[in-house]
Amino acid sequence: MTIIRNGLSKAQDTLKRKLITEDDYNWKLGESEEDESSGVQVLKYIGGFDISFSKHHPSSACGTLVVLDFKTLNVVYEDSSIVTIDVPYVPGFLAFREAPVFVQLLKKMQDSSHSCYPQLLMIDGNGILHPRVGDLMLLVVKNGFGSACHLGVLADLPTIGVGKNLHHVDGLTNSRVRELLEAEDNFNVGFIPLVGDSGNTLGAALHSSKGSFKPIFVSVGHRVSLASAVEIVKRTCKYRVPEPIRQADIRSRDYLRKHH
DNA sequence: GCGACAG
DNA sequence: ATCTTGTCGC
Numbered sequence A: 001m002t003i004i005r006n007g008l009s010k011a012q013d014t015l016k017r018k019l020i021t022e023d024d025y026n027w028k029l030g031e032s033e034e035d036e037s038s039g040v041q042v043l044k045y046i047g048g049f050d051i052s053f054s055k056h057h058p059s060s061a062c063g064t065l066v067v068l069d070f071k072t073l074n075v076v077y078e079d080s081s082i083v084t085i086d087v088p089y090v091p092g093f094l095a096f097r098e099a100p101v102f103v104q105l106l107k108k109m110q111d112s113s114h115s116c117y118p119q120l121l122m123i124d125g126n127g128i129l130h131p132r133v134g135d136l137m138l139l140v141v142k143n144g145f146g147s148a149c150h151l152g153v154l155a156d157l158p159t160i161g162v163g164k165n166l167h168h169v170d171g172l173t174n175s176r177v178r179e180l181l182e183a184e185d186n187f188n189v190g191f192i193p194l195v196g197d198s199g200n201t202l203g204a205a206l207h208s209s210k211g212s213f214k215p216i217f218v219s220v221g222h223r224v225s226l227a228s229a230v231e232i233v234k235r236t237c238k239y240r241v242p243e244p245i246r247q248a249d250i251r252s253r254d255y256l257r258k259h260h
Numbered sequence B: 001g002c003g004a005c006a007g
Numbered sequence C: 001a002t003c004t005t006g007t008c009g010c
Helices: A002-016 A095-111 A147-155 A174-182 A226-235 A243-258
Strands: A045-053 A060-069 A075-084 A120-124 A159-163 A191-195 A201-206 A216-222
Touching: A002 A147, A045 A095, A045 A243, A060 A095, A060 A243, A075 A095, A075 A243, A095 A147, A120 A147, A120 A243, A147 A159, A147 A216, A159 A226, A174 A191, A174 A201, A191 A216, A191 A226, A201 A226, A216 A226
Parallel strands: A045 A120, A120 A159
Antiparallel strands: A045 A060, A060 A075, A159 A216, A191 A201, A201 A216
């Protein structure tokens, strides 16, 4: 197992060299006034990706890519694919299971020059809120490289990582996060920065919808800042899980049920 | 040594 | 991730 982890870590480090953790895109969030009429690009198409697995066939799964209209949150594109996944799940290396299907679905959309190709993707898993994988050429590793980072680099698209559970890393534990959330002295507008023992801000915990005490964990995937990521996630939450991910989740499960 | 460990 | 019914509440 340790030999496997070493190989996966090395592959992760290679991709990590391309990671960008700041805003790097040519559109805006389309606040109100200066929208489309002013000529600037506005964020319109947000993609969501998820995989569901079969109960009796653990190696067969369904990957689903959806695209939603940022403003209406309507699903404007959907594509699912049944695949065989033999790569085992190893904590810290989730992306290696998801990457093949993800790339296949995205490439299909790209090749067909679809009009609603996503400007940004939301991934169910973490971004830089992820365990260290070792030093990178003597450089200090400032953050991890979760599946949202991994898929973002592969697609060369901005990505946001959204976890439903906390992956304990850099001293961040459920009890620690609970303390931070309860100590709402930081009456931040709904989210708490997650600062690890290293002093780095790895993500944010936020109560995304009214009826959920359980937070979601947002972190930078690729080519977006944490501030932008949080803002975008907030705007796409009708329920606890942001719509792009929720829709991909629901539809991948449905598709798998119908076709297996 | 033991437990923890995204989906 | 997946195994799973009802149930309490807005």
